[in-house]
Amino acid sequence: MSPRQTLTILYTTIKKDIQRLLSSQFNAGLLILGPLLLIGLVGFAFQDNSLNDVTIGVSGDTASFADVEQRIQAEGYTVQHYDNNQACISDNSDGETGACLIFTDTSPTTIRVYVDFSRSQFAAAVLNEVNNVFDRVRREQLNDFAASISSGATDLSGELSTFQDRLINVRSSLNQTQTSISSASGEQDRIERLQRHAQNMSDWLNETQSYLGRVDEDIQSTKERLNNQRGVASTLLDQQGCANDYPVLAERSEAEQRSILNEADNPACVIIWNQAQYFDQQQDTLDSIQSGLHSQERRIISATNRLDNLTNQDVSASMTEEIQSVVTSTLEQVEQSTADLQGLTNTGFLSTLQSAETGVNPFDIEVHRHDDLSDVSILDILFPGILITLISFVGILIGTVLVMKERTSNARFRNAISPAKTWVLRLATTITGAGLSAMQGSIVFLVAYALFGLNTVFSPVLIGFFVVLGAVFTILGQVIGTFSPNEEVGTLLSIITAVVFLIFSSLITPLEKMTPWLSTLLTYTPFNQGMRVLRRQLLFDESVFSLPLSLSVLIACFTVCAIIVYATDERSL
């Protein structure tokens, strides 16, 4: 038989098989509308990514966790309060609530989360949502803290700036006083002028003293905030079991500290210790500024007293110069202090305080999707599983049904005695099943893409892979059909096989949860390998050829089944 004749027979047999499959309106409807119905239901069901109608149980010291509770409600979940923890846990295990949160009053405070792992997919979804809530609350608290520090720093900076301006005015007045005194016509005139200006100076210095008091309060407030954070850091160091290292490290040189910290077993200690160090440095800086300001305050009080005396006494020229010197010195000190604070603000004072928050929450764990998955929906995530399920069910069923229909058909005999080679007829069945499976996969794909915003790209390579998958499952169906005693048994076996594939995939329960050797074995089912490739292609936009092992497994599976199907002599069955 020539290749052309072989191709003709292949074509005509495929055409005949399709005609037979579509011979009734019901069959035709099922083949075409079935996948549309499936994707319609799934696409509609998973349009919204959030969990709906989930109640979260809370118990314990709920007053301390008002932020968390408010956030849970803001996310659209219902909060149910429990008087005792056990009732909360019990209702969760009964399925009344999606999760049970128990707030404890330990120090530091802890939230215990209970979810029902017997419904692992749901539990994972709830955990994910609860974690998101915690994350948002933590971020809000961080923002509040950062805003508070920022506000303090801004206030402090503003006060100092005003203070600086006033001192500049004082210096200007002093300069005018000096000029006025110098231009006096006589001693009496000079003293009168000095007294007149001294009165103004005294008023200025009183006011300046008041400013200094406010600046001092701001600095004190900032110091208290820092001190508070350092206290939290110390608690965390204690929690992490590295509190004893802190004073020891503090006594070491910087190089030694770095060396010890680099070798530390617990990186959390390093983070917290660095923050504690930083708090100390900030504290030292503020102490220095505060000390300087206190010194200036004393000198201004002294100068004010002197000036007050001047208004009532004779003033000598040397005293005038002394007063002028005090004012000038004060001016310089305040300018220095202002510059220090301004420098702190400009060089990351605020950001440093924000990073201090990292020390307070050293394990601010963020669960991120892969970059490729940042925009995917639940439908996108489910889609590889839906596709492989559809193609496997259709392929196995069509493979089995076509073989059984052929075996139970009277025409089988006419086929058997015809010049057509048996392998050609069986290959035609494989091609028919593969083609129809791929067609169904493509229909589902296109509908999901067009109507439900599937976030991927359709490509000819993908269709080719659908055909490969369809061929693997169809040939498996042919094996089942070849050895089944009758059509009923064949159909039942094919459905059971497809369901077993589904159950032993990660779609229902993670493979990793199974017995290790079984888990390893089941990883290599065509279902799981096919899904692996589809996930890679659809979710991560990588070529189907990027997983050569999976493709090899699929090809090996097809080859083994093909040998069984093509080598089996039907007459011997």
Add this chain to the structure above:
Amino acid sequence: MGERFEGSAAVQVQRVRKRFGTKTVLNNVSFRVEDESLHGIVGLSGAGKTTLLNCLVGYYDVDAGSIRLNGDRLTEDHASQIGFATQETCFYEDISLASNIAYFGNLYAVPDQQLWARAGKLMDITGLSGEKDMKARNLSGGMKRRFDLVLSLLHDPDVLILDEPATGLDPTLKQTVWDTIQTINGLGVTIIVSSHLLNDLEDLCDDISLLHHGTIITTASPRRLRDLFSHNYQLVLETYPGNYKALLIEIQKQDVPVEQPSQHKNKVSFTINDPHQAIHALDQALTNVDEQIIDVSIEKPGLESLMEKIG
């Protein structure tokens, strides 16, 4: 149709043996089928007819002996020279006649133009013209058998092998099928047909092989078979007013043995040894009982009776 189907074939079966496990179904089977003849295989149920025909079409390999087609040992390459129809129709009932024709025609690599020309003629012969687009399952029983013949002849085989083609049909449909087979044979196609409808085969076939317990007892023409296996004759009589009981007593009184008498409707039949003696005694008896003869015949018994005797 006016056209003579090409291909003159002779089938020669020599010492064929076929076993299934420990059971020997065919043993030392030999016979020859002449070109363009209509050859019958007759046997009781379980005699091995279907197995023999399956060997002839190459579905089963023989364990011993040989089957030759036009002098060549039968191989897979001869598949296109053989047409086959079984007692169950061999086509897809869930698609149309046209689809079946297209499929099986292509399976035998018949070029399209030739295929549809032949199919048209065969559909005319079998009276199925106009049913081309009908789904095969909607055909009547007789039409299905005739369509099966159409499919068997699409590729212009040299030999057409038919396994009990009229089984299960009512008398009218059976006759239609037999008529069609004779028409096809008249076109020059060698036909081998098996049946246990023995009375029909004896009128249809040129030669008949008697298959009994997997062995061919003999191969001969129907008349020769009757001669070989029976020395008696069957006398069939119709008289008026039809007092057959008195008539038979009167015949026996003249020392003519009357065996296995039976009456069907207005006729009576019985077995006799000597036709001359029986006619003489009948003539005397008719006068004695005052019966008037309407119809009388004396013939060899049918193969049905013969097979019953063999069985």
